[in-house]
Amino acid sequence: MVGSNGNSSIGRLYIVGIGPGYEEHMTFRAKQCIMDSNIVIGYETYIDLIRHMLDGKEVYAYAMTQEVDRANHAIDLASKGNIVSLVSSGDPGIYGMAGLVYEVLAERDWDGMNPYVEVVPGVSALNACAALVGSPLMADFAVVSMSDLLVPWDIIVKRVEAAAQGDFVIVIYNPQSKKRVHQLRDTRDILLKYRSARTPVAIVKSAYRDSQSIVLTDLEHMLEYQDHLGMLSTIIIGNSSTFIYKGLMINPRGYKSKYELVREQV
Amino acid sequence: MVGSNGNSSIGRLYIVGIGPGYEEHMTFRAKQCIMDSNIVIGYETYIDLIRHMLDGKEVYAYAMTQEVDRANHAIDLASKGNIVSLVSSGDPGIYGMAGLVYEVLAERDWDGMNPYVEVVPGVSALNACAALVGSPLMADFAVVSMSDLLVPWDIIVKRVEAAAQGDFVIVIYNPQSKKRVHQLRDTRDILLKYRSARTPVAIVKSAYRDSQSIVLTDLEHMLEYQDHLGMLSTIIIGNSSTFIYKGLMINPRGYKSKYELVREQV
Structure with missing residues (x-):
């Protein structure tokens, strides 16, 4: 669908850490990934923290206990060629969504390339x-x-x-x-x-x-x-x-x- | 000298983590602190990574083994009312300059307020x-x-x-x-x-x-x-x-x- 990676058929899944609190302690890369995405998924509290960046995007706000659904949903959408940001506070690489996404991808026989997956590190707790x-x-x-x-x-x-x-x-x-x-x-x-x-x-x-x-x-x-x-x-x-x-x-x-x-x- | 904190006589010392690599994984707060500073101090390799942000600033690039001198120098300058960024890669709070600065401040009988000190966390290794x-x-x-x-x-x-x-x-x-x-x-x-x-x-x-x-x-x-x-x-x-x-x-x-x-x- 959308694609800045030169191959319009390959979707992208960014697992984005927005850091603690508000935008101040977010990295430039995290914001860039969110801005480049046509779909943003996350726990509703995190979505609320970045609501002002989400104009015109498809947004899915989940309740806290639905991590596996959230991961599968993000993978489904990226697999269809979308650019998806799965956002969480802090750093998704520290007790965050990165592990669950990779576990689910392995379970689904991901080929390692489609969708393209990137963990965007952040300032953790x-x-x-x-x-x-x-x-x-x-x-x-x-x-x-x-x-x-x-x-x-x-x-x-x-x-x-x-x-x-x-x-x-x-x-x-x-x-x-x-x-x-x-x-x-x-x-x-x-x-x-x-x-x-x-x-x-x-x-x-x-x-x-x-x-x-x-x-x-x-x-x-x-x-x-x-x-x-x-x-x-x-x-x-x-x-x-x-x-x-x-x-x-x-x-x-x-x-x-x-x-x-x-x-x-x- | 310069002061955005409402008290022109109190200097500020930002201990800033610029994250790994280049600007992409730096936080907005880190960049803001560097931009607000009139003096920037750091190990020469880190200074080189952010050289393009330093136009018009007083810059001190140190060799790697001079951490104690670097900390004292930054404190001296902030104590005189300057806004000083002491920069390092990664997160200064993890095996970084934050500890040494506070140790030196304690040794110098810092009152806890002048200079104002802020550790700006970053994406560590x-x-x-x-x-x-x-x-x-x-x-x-x-x-x-x-x-x-x-x-x-x-x-x-x-x-x-x-x-x-x-x-x-x-x-x-x-x-x-x-x-x-x-x-x-x-x-x-x-x-x-x-x-x-x-x-x-x-x-x-x-x-x-x-x-x-x-x-x-x-x-x-x-x-x-x-x-x-x-x-x-x-x-x-x-x-x-x-x-x-x-x-x-x-x-x-x-x-x-x-x-x-x-x-x-x-």
Whole structure:
């Protein structure tokens, strides 16, 4: 149908990360892909965030639980020669739609070429939250999702234990929901076996949106902020080197003894 | 001097991530900060990538080993009321300049307000490389830097062991340099104790630049690609669920048995 790739019969499927919040932290490539598409598909909340870019396009806004339908629908449309953007917040390559789309394509015996598929990376929650709270990701870090809908809880527990043993800074995606609360409590209990109760913890909700909230607390007190814990929150838990200064959560980039921080004044 | 924040005496220091490669994967916020600055500071390679945006600005291009000088210089200039962008590739919040700037500020008894400091997140190597090779980061992952200039090697070894035990997908930053080669070899040896020699490995060099190269291999063969391993490379090592399909490295988003991939055709 439409085609800027020189072959009018091959459709394109862009799996686009629009970053956190509004347009400011979107990449130029993400916007270009959306503008070039004749069809845009996404979870309704994400569609609303970019509504002003969608004039004249065919738009499909899905409810949150229909990921498999969304992926199949996008593939169906791109297979017919359309240019389709499947949009999501953050980075579709981090716990996002990229994996599901490729899984479905493999199941459907995709030839690897038609439709053309491109993952457009974005600023994920880990990048956004780190920037908002200071510089917690200067040290090695582990990223763990608390969602046990698709992964057995004992595997997640094993990962939390391993991350704690390795003194990793830990970024937690999907910390809890209304129905899912023991996971974060259990995780905190595991971490307290390895880390001081004073270990800095940042809870960021709705990064870069109007409703953004940031709480800086510690392992001991983190569960007291229930209003800030939910589907839109990300948590960063410090390691043994993390410190707080002027309301910021800072990890040094190494071992201070190895370098001088203040230059001789000329 | 210059000031868009309503207080002409307070300088601003933007720590800006320009993303991988060229302008395409930069965010709108990153470009805006650079355009608003009267002074731009950075490692010379990054300055060259954005040279076309710098007309009329005071520009300081540093050699790579002068990070502490660069941070102090940027703080000095912002403290005098300038609007300064300290630029780096990727995301300055991930093993980047953000941590060093805050460390230096703390050392200099910064009051937390003057200069105003903002970290502008970007698409880091982990986001970029994941997008280029498929969807490896659908599962929990650990990010480890092989650089032992500032972190003792025995700590890094402990982290690799922990990440291996936790069946994390592993993203390796700074895998090796001309003088630093045993680290990646040792890491591979550790991983082979826990993972199959057939575990998929992606080596991405210079993501989204003209010289970009992508190698898809496995734990057994990864060290054979010495031309692709260096300061500009990032490595992604799969976990027990990672598979290869049509030249892509894919992690399922969970356990396939838990959901149906192909929708009933209507």
